[in-house]
Amino acid sequence: MTGRGRTAPGALPVLGHALPLGRRPLDFLASLPAHGDLVRIKLGPVPFHVLCDPDLVHQVLVDDRTYDKGGAIFDLVRTLAGNGLATCPHRDHRRQRRLLQPAFHRDRLPLYAEVMSSEITAMLDGWRPGRRLDVLAEMNGLTATLATRTLFAAHLDDATFAELRQCMHDALTGMMRRMILPWRWLNHLPTPGNRRFERARRRLRHYVARLTTDYRRTGVDHGDLLSILLAVRDDDGRALTEAEIHDQVFTFYLGGSETTAPLLSWALYLLARNPGVRERLHAEVDAVLGGRIAGHDDLPALDLTRRVLLETLRLYPPGWLFTRVTTRPVELAGHRLPAGSVVLYSPHIVHHRADLFPDPERFDPDRWRDDTDRLPRGVFTPFGGGARKCIGEVFATIEATLALASITARWQLDPLPGARTRLAPRLSSHLRSLPMSLRERRTAV
Structure with missing residues (x-):
């Protein structure tokens, strides 16, 4: 590949680029735009075509018929989430999206926010x-x-909940390891990691099947997402099958737990590293909340909180790596790709381009004073784009805003001296750990 794209340097025999992607994935990805708009890398024998230009990202995201969900990442997520909304191919997406949209209707968001505020209160009361x-x-x-x-x-x-969380952790860790390894046959060896992954997958399916059976037996509408999944019908009057319900449950669980946690962790870390911004945020939450827990009605007044989260999403987008597969021969960035080619995009790549975001490594929430809709196409894609844009974007934004505002209204968090912050990408850009000390704040009102 030449001109607008070529093969990235540093590929090793047999392994290709698996080592740099596995060791320092975000640094490796951020280095690729220097080699073109469309850069070819290899993981073992498999070639990937990496999108480094926002116009190309937009082109791929809006044409989900040609660039369908698929590739190593989605194949692995399907081992857990099956054919859910986030992983299903184009042919199934429209039906699923229409069936699930009522779960995220704006009338339901205040009810979810009430649950969020209650659980945030319980967490902070224990600090x-x-x-x-x-x-x-x-x-x-x-x-x-x-x-x-x-x-x-x-x-x-409590015991079931604790095991559910551990199973999800083991499954997500196993999926990331399998994505990086270029040889699929290794996934079938009886290694401790493979055994943990398979056990987690079996247990997760067991829990969802049990809960679904209990809900059907009682016939009670609990006002939750599972109740909606059991109640919805398509235009032909068909309900979701047992397999479809299972797949949607895990799609929502993955989206709800695997993305917002790293977003909040990174935001608190960045605020601690930027005391000027933190002081301004404290002033906002003191004026709006006066030390209480944030609720749905407070959201319009929490503008700096919103911008802190947007800038955190730019620097550390939770979803850091996605793949699509071409369903027909296409021309992309002046290159012909045959059907079945794997196209890879990472929001991290475009979010860290200096020509799009001046001084891109600097944490600057004031970048977002203007409406994000004014940004060029494909520049800011933490929730994807096109018809496949995350259905839970507003849900996740509300959750993160309520949590960050409530935490900073009551507490100041500071990194412990000598503590190291290391990245551990799974399906999201997780920290390995983030030890911090707590200092109770006196609200300035």
Whole structure:
């Protein structure tokens, strides 16, 4: 490949680019635009065509018929989430989207926000001044609880809930490892990691099947997402099958727990590293909340909170790597790609281009004073784009805004001296851990 794209340097025999992508994935991806708009990399024997230009990203995202969901990442997610809304091919997407849209209607969002505020209160009431806190673990716990509460209003017992979270962790870790490894036959070896992955997958299916059976038996509408999944009908009067319900449950669980936790963790980390911004945020939440927990009605007044989250999404988009597969021969960036070619895009690549975001490594929420709709196409895609844009974008934004405003209204979090922050990309750009100290704030009103 020449001109607007070529093969990235540094490929190793047999492995291709698997080592740099596995060791320092975001740095490796951010280096690719220097080699063209469309850059070819290899993972083992498999070629991937990486999109480094926002126009190309937009072109691929809006034409989901030609660039269909598929490739290594979606193949692996399907081992857990099956044919859910986020992973299904184009032929199934329209029906699923129409069936599931009522779950995210604007009339339901205040009800979800009420659950969010309640669980945020429970978390913050357990914090104590001077305590050493693993922020990532706390945010994982919060978002997993919120995902479970909004999916299943009929509460799970503590032991089941703890195992559900552990199974999800093992499944997500296993999927990331399998994505990087170029040889699929390794996934079938009886290694400890493969055994943990298979056990997690079996247990997760068991829990959803049990809950679905319980809901059907009682016939009670709990006002949660599972109740909606059981009630919806398509234009022909058909309900979702058992397999479809399972797949949607795990699609929502993955989306609800795997993205918001790293977003909140990164936001708190960036605020601690930028005390001027943090002081301004404290002034906003003091004026709006006066020390109380944020609710749905507070959202319009939390403008800086919103911009802090947008800038965090730019620097560390939770969904950091996606693949599409061409369904027919296409021309992309002046190159002919045969049907079945794997196209890869990462929001991290475009979000860190200096020609699009001046001084791209600097944390600057004031970049977002203007409406994000004014940005060029394909420049800011933390929630995807086109018809396949994340159905839960507004849900996730509300959740993150309520949590960040409520946390910073009551507490100041500071990194512990000498603590190292390391990235551990799974399906999202997770931190390995984020130890911080808690200092209770006195609200300035």
